[in-house]
Amino acid sequence: MTLEQRAVFSKQGITISIPKDALPEGIQNEDQIEVIIQKDTDGGFSFSFSINGTVLNSLPDVSVMLPYPNDPAAGTLFLGDESGVEIPMTGYDDAAKAASFQISHTGTYTIAVKENAVSLAQAADTEHSRSPILLLIPACLLLLSAGEFFLRRRRK
Structure with missing residues (x-):
């Protein structure tokens, strides 16, 4: 059994982990990869990804870890994307005080709690x-x- 290789990027407490299988084949050391992670004031974030200037919107099985200091036990945390799709939390790290989510595309996300x-x-x-x-x-x-x-x- 081999462990899945992932590219991990972090900024302002937000960690994005992209599986190697989600990236196009044939990436070389000379290729320029640009990852932009911007944290919003309301706890949400935006995320974009490009290789050699070509924007990739679809990135399946990407893991996102967001700082969330409140205990999510009182409700269910979810991410909402710009089209209104709600993505439920997949885990919570008590030590890091961060919630994890699985997303499948780049874009702008907001974090919310449902009771x-x-x-x-x-x-x-x-x-x-x-x-x-x-x-x-x-x-x-x-x-x-x-x-x-x-x-x-x-x-x-």
Whole structure:
């Protein structure tokens, strides 16, 4: 078994790892490879790749590691690309405080959190279980005031 060879590029805490199989065959030492990684202020990034001035947009099985200091356990982290495709997180490195994703093309990506379905369901259950109780309080107050009104009226 041989380990997959990968080209690894890092900038501003963002690491991009490209498998050798994703690159065109016949790359030589003299070839000029340009990788541009730009971090956005909102935690996203843009990534471009070219060989000898020829831009490569499709790069299958590229691994991206982004710094993400918050604990992603409360929700699911995902990357959104410019066409709206959501790419789920594939792993989280606690020591590096970074989330990993698999992308298949260059472009601009934004990082976002979706609350887990379990926590959303629990929130909905809690909300539904509270609403009947909240409705009972005004109903009880209304009944008490009506009862008091009728009792006073009878005494007169």
